[in-house]
Amino acid sequence: xxxxxxxxxxxxxxxxxxxxxxxxxxxxxxxxxxxxxxxxxxxxxxxxxxxxxxxxxxxxxxxxxxxxxxxxxxxxxxxxxxxxxxxxxxxxxxxxxxxxxxxxxxxxxxxxxxxxxxxxxxxxxxxxxxxxxxxxxxxxxxxxxxxxxxxxxxxxxxxxxxxxxxxxxxxxxxxxxxxxxxxxxxxxxxxxxxxxxxxxxxxxxxxxxxxxxxxxxxxxxxxxxxxxxxxxxxxxxxxxxxxxxxxxxxxxxxxxxxxxxxxxxxxxxxxxxxxxxxxxxxxxxxxxxxxxxxxxxxxxxxxxxxxxxx
Ligand code: ZN
Numbered sequence: 001x002x003x004x005x006x007x008x009x010x011x012x013x014x015x016x017x018x019x020x021x022x023x024x025x026x027x028x029x030x031x032x033x034x035x036x037x038x039x040x041x042x043x044x045x046x047x048x049x050x051x052x053x054x055x056x057x058x059x060x061x062x063x064x065x066x067x068x069x070x071x072x073x074x075x076x077x078x079x080x081x082x083x084x085x086x087x088x089x090x091x092x093x094x095x096x097x098x099x100x101x102x103x104x105x106x107x108x109x110x111x112x113x114x115x116x117x118x119x120x121x122x123x124x125x126x127x128x129x130x131x132x133x134x135x136x137x138x139x140x141x142x143x144x145x146x147x148x149x150x151x152x153x154x155x156x157x158x159x160x161x162x163x164x165x166x167x168x169x170x171x172x173x174x175x176x177x178x179x180x181x182x183x184x185x186x187x188x189x190x191x192x193x194x195x196x197x198x199x200x201x202x203x204x205x206x207x208x209x210x211x212x213x214x215x216x217x218x219x220x221x222x223x224x225x226x227x228x229x230x231x232x233x234x235x236x237x238x239x240x241x242x243x244x245x246x247x248x249x250x251x252x253x254x255x256x257x258x259x260x261x262x263x264x265x266x267x268x269x270x271x272x273x274x275x276x277x278x279x280x281x282x283x284x285x286x287x288x289x290x291x292x293x294x295x296x297x298x299x300x301x302x303x304x305x306x307x308x309x310x
Contacts, residue, residue: 002236005175007193008154009223009253009269010049010060011082013125014072016214018046018065020122022308025050025061028101029084030145033285034275035252036308039064043294044304052140052153055252055275055284057223058196059137059153064218067306071124072216076162076207077263079217081118082125085132085155085195087139091117093149094129112180112187123215130155135195156198157220158185159264160210164201166261171199173240174222174233194223201262209263219257221267227254233268251291252277 015021025031025048034055039045045066051059061082074080086094091108098106098119105120116130132155139150161167168186172178176188176199185202210216224230230247234256237244244258253269260266278289288305290298 001172002174002233004224004229004233005190005193005268006223006225006271007058007190008157008196009057009221009267009271010051010062011079011154011157011220012062012064012218012267013082014069014212014214014216014218015063015065015123015125016067016069016071017122018048018067018306019309021063021065022048024122025063027143028098028103030141030143030150031061032140032142034060035285035289036287037251037289037291038294038301038305040250040291043290043297043301046305046308048308049252049275049285051275052138052151053284054281056137056153056194057253057269057271058194059151061154066214069214072213073211074124074126074160075210076160076204078160078210078212079157079220079264080126080160080202080210081128081158081200082217083116083128083130083155083157083198085134085137085152086129086150087134087148087152088131090149091115091129091131093146097145111185112182121215123213125215125217128155132195137195152195154196156187156196156200157217158200158202159262160202160204160207161262161264162203162205162207162209164203164262167264168201170260171201173236196223217264219265219267221255221269223271224268225271227270227272230254230256230268230270251289 031050035049137152179187
């Protein structure tokens, strides 16, 4: 069994409009944009990262805003709900704030003993805010969000799967333990994690496969502390028969990817070197950062990228 995984690292989704995406995460949710770079495989598209002050692993929501792009259709074989943790008692604030900012799909409820508020993002993205203990995390309080109310990072993620058995087995192999069940949803939780600790598997037998597009999660990344741990995880996955990519340098972390039995793309990402490797903490996310190989084309790239606003 793997013992190196510490919870979620980041969740990466697709969006249509870049400025709208930026406004929603910074102005509506009050997260900090911690990096403005490009898709390393398609430099005409931004890669935007939003999180806490330094983009602590377990807090980082990232987007590829492709511009004109059809909306995804929710279904099986994907992460259906990305969940953020907020302090106990914060949901009444968020309910008013999200409604005032025009967020849709607001649904409050109790699930597995927790109070949660589901809502949809600008492209129909499935989100929830879940009241949670702070576990030592500090919210970034941008856009006037009070300090005792702000988003602390991820709570977890919910995957919708036609058959969850093989993914459950994989999560267990990755170090997650089976927790409570409510209806079709079974929670898995990692011990000793970074507080972004839960994965919920929702079994939807016969459910229609999701169609990826704007508002869909592209992949979900799990955290390991450093590169040697990542290599241990890679070896263990290969030994179990998973097809895992070589280690890829993403400038702010090292990444490996593999497709899981339920259809969701998993990544394992290192906590090192982090988002402050190429800019000061005070100025994170302001300047356009390019991987070295694209620097010669900076003028051309900047000419094509849309304006983001603040
Ligand atoms: Zn990733």
